[in-house]
Amino acid sequence: MTVPLGVLKADAIAFDPPLPQPKRDAIGRLGFGLLNKVVLAFDQPFWPRTRPMIGLVGPDQPVSDLVNGLLLSDKPILIGLRSGQAAWSREALPDGDAVAQVINALDAPEPTRSIVTRWGTDPYSLGSYSFIAVGSSPDDMSALGEPVGERLLFAGEATNPEFFGTVHGAYLSGIREADRILG
Numbered sequence: 001m002t003v004p005l006g007v008l009k010a011d012a013i014a015f016d017p018p019l020p021q022p023k024r025d026a027i028g029r030l031g032f033g034l035l036n037k038v039v040l041a042f043d044q045p046f047w048p049r050t051r052p053m054i055g056l057v058g059p060d061q062p063v064s065d066l067v068n069g070l071l072l073s074d075k076p077i078l079i080g081l082r083s084g085q086a087a088w089s090r091e092a093l094p095d096g097d098a099v100a101q102v103i104n105a106l107d108a109p110e111p112t113r114s115i116v117t118r119w120g121t122d123p124y125s126l127g128s129y130s131f132i133a134v135g136s137s138p139d140d141m142s143a144l145g146e147p148v149g150e151r152l153l154f155a156g157e158a159t160n161p162e163f164f165g166t167v168h169g170a171y172l173s174g175i176r177e178a179d180r181i182l183g
Contacts, residue, residue: 002174005032005144005158006126020148026140030158031133033165034120036087038063038080038102040111045076054078059086062101078106091118129165130158138162145173153177 007013008027018024047054047068054066062082069077080102082090090098095116103110119128132138138161145159155173163169 001152002155002170004125004127004156005030005130007124010126012123012126022143023146023148026136026143029133029136029140030144031131031136032127032158033083033129033131034087035081035083035128036090036119037115037117038082038098039069039115040078040080040099040102040108041113042076042078042109042111045070046108047078056105062086062090062098062105066106088120090116091121131165145176147180153180 003013005027009030009032019027047066049068049070052068052071054068056063056066063080064083064086065081067079067081069075069079093101095114098116099111099114102108119125130141132140141159141161141164145154147153155170155177157164157166157169157173160169160173160176163172
């Protein structure tokens with residue numbers, strides 16, 4: 001089974017019989033955060049071409065960091081990141097308002113295209129990434145990754161205590177469970 005930790009934390013899946021208590025406890029202790037993006041495409045870059053990141057300082061900024069897409073795709077794209085409460089607040093904004101906030105903060109031209117993510121309200125994710133919250137430990141991620149019986153296996157980034165919160169961690173957990181199946 002591979003579902004985001006946010007879905008497990010919300011009890012969006014009914015397990016019958018219920019999951020073992022140690023696994024439910026681990027789900028309850030682990031943290032699940034939110035990182036949303038505003039992706040902006042432009043005809044031409046207006047920012048330093050070789051700088052990998054651009055930071056906007058201050059709690060009222062619409063994004064905290066901008067990733068320079070030129071270095072990743074050779075296309076004039078900026079990827080604005082926002083986490084925490086500011087990311088939750090933005091989830092209620094229409095796309096146009098979220099984009100306008102970033103454009104105004106950058107004093108940038110209108111983008112040719114934009115994408116705004118809302119992982120927190122997506123019913124299939126309910127957040128973006130797992131983390132070791134206060135009161136939890138990597139052992140909770142290991143417990144989450146333990147099979148229930150012989151047929152219910154768990155994979156996903158939240159089950160990887162070394163690379164949690166990453167696509168790489170999710171990938172490695174899938175390999176781990178495939179190896180378990182192939183035995």
